[in-house]
Every structure is written in C-alpha cells, then in structure tokens.
Amino acid sequence: MQGDSRDGAILRPMSLQVRVLGSIGVLLVLALLCGGAFLSLHARAVAEVEVRTAFQGAEQSVRDTLKSDVEHTVTLRQVVASFQGQRHVRAALVNEAGKVIVASQIAALSDPAPAWFARLMAPPAMSARIDINLRKYPCVVVLTSDPRSELAEVWDHVRDAFVTVLLFCAATMAVVSLAVAYALRFFRKFQTGLVAIANGSYDARLDTQGPPEFARLARGFNDMASRLAHYAASNRRLYQQLQNLQEEERAVIARDLHDEVGPYLFAIQVDAKAVAKLEPALGASVREAAIHIQRHVADILRQLRPVSGLDFGLEAAVADLVAFWSRRYPAVRFVRELDTVSELDRRRLETAWRIIQESVSNAVRHGEPEIIRIAVRDEDGRLLVMVEDNGGGLRRDPAATSLGHSGLAGMAERVRTLNGQLEIAELAHGVRISAVLPAARELEPA
Ligand SMILES: Nc1ncnc2c1ncn2[C@@H]1O[C@H](COP(=O)(O)OP(=O)(O)OP(=O)(O)O)[C@@H](O)[C@H]1O
Ligand SMILES: [Mg+2]
Incomplete structure (x- = not known):
C-alpha cells in the first residue's frame, strides 16, 4: 500500500x-x-x-x-x-x-x-x-x-x-532482467517526456526506434506533443490578438472621447470666461464644473490608455513609476540599471513595462523592502527584465489590498504569450522576478 x-x-x-x-x-x-x-x-x-x-x-x-x-x-x-x-x-x-x-x-x-x-x-x-x-x-x-x-x-x-x-535459471534471469531494464528505460524516458510536457516544453520527443509496442507508444507521445505545441502556439496568437483588439478598441474609444468631448469642454471654459464678465459667480461656477468634468475625462482616458506612459520610452515610464512610489514610500531606495535596448518593439516594451510595474507594486505593497532594484538588459537581442527587492519574501499578506491575487498570474501569462521565460525566486531576503523575452526576430507574428 x-x-x-x-x-x-x-x-x-x-x-x-x-x-x-x-x-x-x-x-x-x-x-x-x-x-x-x-x-x-x-x-x-x-x-x-x-x-x-x-x-x-x-x-x-x-x-x-x-x-x-x-x-x-x-x-x-x-x-x-x-x-x-x-x-x-x-x-x-x-x-x-x-x-x-x-x-x-x-x-x-x-x-x-x-x-x-x-x-x-x-x-x-x-x-x-x-x-x-x-x-x-x-x-x-x-x-x-x-x-x-x-x-x-x-x-x-x-x-x-x-x-x-x-x-x-541464471541465463533466464539475465535475459529477463535485460528485457525489464530495456522496458523500464523506455518508460523512464516516457515519464521524463510527460514531465517536460507538464512543464510546458512541448518540443520533447521520444525515439520511435525499437520494438513495435514501444514505437507505437513513442509515436503517440510525439503526436500528442506536436499537437500540444500547435495548440499552445495558436493560443498564444489568439491571446495576443485579443490583447491587440482590446487595446485597439480602447484606443478608438479614447480617441473619440478625447476628440469629441475635448473641444466642447474647452469651448465651455471659453464661454464661461465670457459669462464671467457679465455674471462673475455664474461664470466661475460653470468653469469649475467644466474643469471637474475635464479631470474625470482625463482619468477615464488614462485608464483606457494604460500604457500611454510608454509613449516616451521605458526609461521615462520607469522614472515616473519610481517617482510615484517614492512619494508614497520615501524610505525605499530605488536602483535603476536600464540598458538601451535595440529593436524594442511595442509588444516587448509593454510586457517589460507591465512586469516592472506589477513587481514594484508587489514589492512595496507586500514586502516592506529597503531597496528595490530594477534592471533591463539587452542580451544578444533578448530582453532581460528583473526586479529584485530585499523585503520579507513571498508570503501570504491578508492585510494587503488586492485585485484578486492575479498580478503574478497575469505577468506569467504575458511572458508566455511572447514565448519567454519567467522566474519568481525567493531570496534569503526578498523576492526576485526575472523574465527573459525572446529577441524581436524570434517573436511569432502577432
Ligand atoms: N515582492 C514581494 N514580496 C513579498 N510578497 C510578494 C511579493 N510579490 C508577490 N508577493 C506575494 O504573492 C502574492 C501574489 O501576488 P499577486 O501580484 O499575484 O497578487 P496580489 O498582489 O496579492 O494582488 P493583485 O496584484 O491581483 O492586486 C501576494 O499576495 C503576496 O503575498
Ligand atoms: Mg500584485
């Protein structure tokens, strides 16, 4: 038992x-x-x-x-x-x-x-x-x-x-043990293949030589692995397309909102100035209402275009992020080591940014660190993104506000979409999130 x-x-x-x-x-x-x-x-x-x-x-x-x-x-x-x-x-x-x-x-x-x-x-x-x-x-x-x-x-x-x-008897035992060892060797390879598949590496293949029973099993395994690889690739493409579609749709709404509402809000403010000349109190009140609406619309636009901060590049976005958190956590020291990355396309740029954004947010929210290190390196065209803190390490943090504990999962999903690798490592003190995104030339077309 x-x-x-x-x-x-x-x-x-x-x-x-x-x-x-x-x-x-x-x-x-x-x-x-x-x-x-x-x-x-x-x-x-x-x-x-x-x-x-x-x-x-x-x-x-x-x-x-x-x-x-x-x-x-x-x-x-x-x-x-x-x-x-x-x-x-x-x-x-x-x-x-x-x-x-x-x-x-x-x-x-x-x-x-x-x-x-x-x-x-x-x-x-x-x-x-x-x-x-x-x-x-x-x-x-x-x-x-x-x-x-x-x-x-x-x-x-x-x-x-x-x-x-x-x-x-000795000869029989020798022959049987050779046969069993041969069969077990095959099953060990089969098991290693299944573990590889379970870990998401669908390029694992088995040798189809040997006895027909094993060859059939190996062919079945290889067939399954290549189908899974195919489905995983089309899943990634689908997810990417979905993301692109969503971004596009949001961008359209944001543009329309901006272009339709923006001029009218501006016009209301101009009109309010004219009204203020005749009725100062009424003019000021209209202007105040217009400014209020403008702020709200600006907020909505920011939400619809969440990565608009990237318009000025990753370095500027990271600087904004550091400034944002430094205002709230002045005791935390931020260290930035950002390489200028060649051929940084939109997809990798956004993914890198999302990883940095979520990792830094997690570090300050859950880890209570003294230092947070943000590094972006170009390694032979591949993009290495790393955020390391010296806080309390991964732990359940019931007091922390959460949007559903989906930050790490979302990060992993984004990296997988680009066929990259994500590692979440618990250090002696703190956590290190590191991702390797493939070079632009290795990316599948979106
Ligand atoms: N740098 C870190 N230091 C300490 N704990 C961490 C760190 N990063 C993540 N964690 C732990 O891992 C958990 C999962 O993180 P995740 O980002 O997925 O969810 P969350 O931050 O709790 O919620 P959400 O990101 O959805 O708002 C966190 O609740 C926290 O306990
Ligand atoms: Mg989080």
Whole structure:
C-alpha cells in the first residue's frame, strides 16, 4: 500500500523490476526444488534396482558355482576373488569362528558421492550367507551389497543435471532482467517526456526506434506533443490578438472621447470666461464644473490608455513609476540599471513595462523592502527584465489590498504569450522576478 507507515518506517511499493525478477526467481527456485525432488526419487529407485539386481545375480551365480564344482579352498578363494573390483557386491569367505579368511574389495571410487547425499539415497543394505557343504572346510561365503559405486554414478548425474538447470535459471534471469531494464528505460524516458510536457516544453520527443509496442507508444507521445505545441502556439496568437483588439478598441474609444468631448469642454471654459464678465459667480461656477468634468475625462482616458506612459520610452515610464512610489514610500531606495535596448518593439516594451510595474507594486505593497532594484538588459537581442527587492519574501499578506491575487498570474501569462521565460525566486531576503523575452526576430507574428 502506498504511503503505509509502520513504526515510523515508510513502506515503499516494490519497483516493477523487483516484482518481475522476484516472481521469476521464486518460480525458478520452486521448479528447481520440485525437479530436484523428482530426480532424487527417481535416482534412488534406479540405484535400488541396480544394486538389488546385481546382488541377486551375484548370489545366484555363487550358489550355482558352489553347487557344481567346489572341492577345496583354492576354488573357494577363486570364487571370492572373482568379486574383486566389482561395482555393487562384496564377497568374503568366513570360517566357523567368524574370522574373515579372504574378502573382495569393490572398484576404487575416483569421485565418491558426499556423505549427506549417500545417506539420503542409500538403498536398503542386502547380505546373504551361503553355506558350503564340506566337512573339511566348514566356511560360509558372505555376500554384501555395496551401493557406494552406484551412488557415485547417481551423484554424478544429479550434479550435472543440477548445474545445467542452474545455468539455465541464471541465463533466464539475465535475459529477463535485460528485457525489464530495456522496458523500464523506455518508460523512464516516457515519464521524463510527460514531465517536460507538464512543464510546458512541448518540443520533447521520444525515439520511435525499437520494438513495435514501444514505437507505437513513442509515436503517440510525439503526436500528442506536436499537437500540444500547435495548440499552445495558436493560443498564444489568439491571446495576443485579443490583447491587440482590446487595446485597439480602447484606443478608438479614447480617441473619440478625447476628440469629441475635448473641444466642447474647452469651448465651455471659453464661454464661461465670457459669462464671467457679465455674471462673475455664474461664470466661475460653470468653469469649475467644466474643469471637474475635464479631470474625470482625463482619468477615464488614462485608464483606457494604460500604457500611454510608454509613449516616451521605458526609461521615462520607469522614472515616473519610481517617482510615484517614492512619494508614497520615501524610505525605499530605488536602483535603476536600464540598458538601451535595440529593436524594442511595442509588444516587448509593454510586457517589460507591465512586469516592472506589477513587481514594484508587489514589492512595496507586500514586502516592506529597503531597496528595490530594477534592471533591463539587452542580451544578444533578448530582453532581460528583473526586479529584485530585499523585503520579507513571498508570503501570504491578508492585510494587503488586492485585485484578486492575479498580478503574478497575469505577468506569467504575458511572458508566455511572447514565448519567454519567467522566474519568481525567493531570496534569503526578498523576492526576485526575472523574465527573459525572446529577441524581436524570434517573436511569432502577432
Ligand atoms: N515582492 C514581494 N514580496 C513579498 N510578497 C510578494 C511579493 N510579490 C508577490 N508577493 C506575494 O504573492 C502574492 C501574489 O501576488 P499577486 O501580484 O499575484 O497578487 P496580489 O498582489 O496579492 O494582488 P493583485 O496584484 O491581483 O492586486 C501576494 O499576495 C503576496 O503575498
Ligand atoms: Mg500584485
């Protein structure tokens, strides 16, 4: 279970690689154990049959020999000697006092089975006493089974089979782990691609070589990424067009208002002067009303043309902004480092201005800084805009008046529209907002 914790220890879910290799490993070990058990049972039965058959054959042959032509001890010794070097049966000539007169040895073992294996597989011991009916030599021939040679052979086979199966298991595990590692490598790339897409870089692509299943997935991913890139680009264009349209519409209204109302207000003021000559009080009152309306209209015009301050360039607009805030926050020191930027088009100019305006406003409103640094730099045609303060850093400021906490979001939107990059960094003391806007030649047409 994910995130399950016991005694403070976090139990992580097992990785796919461990699961697959673990399951196959367990299956192979089980197969090895079952195979080993069957093989052992079979080998034990074979060893028993072998030894028993050899023993019974030997006993029969001794009995036949003794029945036919046993006449003196030399022949008996020959019978025993004939077992010398045999694999499964030992023979001994034992006198009536129980003393072994002569005994055979089984064939020497070059590679005997280990003791534990011999104990496990040993067939039941067999022995036979064959009496000799001679009064002169009251002896017996004792035959005993000896499974050591047979067990050595069985051990040899079992060990070879075990080593072969073990090698097969190791090879299987190696092949499976290679296959799993290959699949995981692909899924890791897939995951990295998805993270890149989630972060807005739609140019991430996957390699479409390799097994057809992965190739299909990679092609699907690439297709999705290129569609997203296409939609993002058309979104940006749409947003830009919307902004342009809005600005144009506002400009038209502002122009009309200015051109239609302006002359009449001026005329009213001129007329008020004439009226003042006849009726000073009435003239002054009309003039006062006209000035009041004029101020209001001027305010409306300012709102309709919010970036009109830029008509005299970014430097002048920043100077106005600094003067504006210095009047209200005289303790704050403003530092300006403004490069003269080549090819500064309207779109980048406005975006840069909006970033500076909102960042400075945020700094004085939320950060209580002592210094605010405003920098604009031209880096190879790209425009770097930075506002840094040494205030309290990003924090929720419930007391501050807000128009909906949309300042940073709006800033990010504007930068994204130009396909630029915005970074909002929390410093040890204060906040740094920095944006990189692409060079004019890299901008998509609006
Ligand atoms: N320079 C700064 N110093 C300290 N806090 C900041 C700074 N800039 C932003 N913040 C914090 O980030 C929040 C979000 O800023 P944002 O500009 O998006 O909204 P806002 O200023 O609260 O409202 P709005 O700009 O919509 O009037 C602010 O409320 C403030 O808490
Ligand atoms: Mg704000």
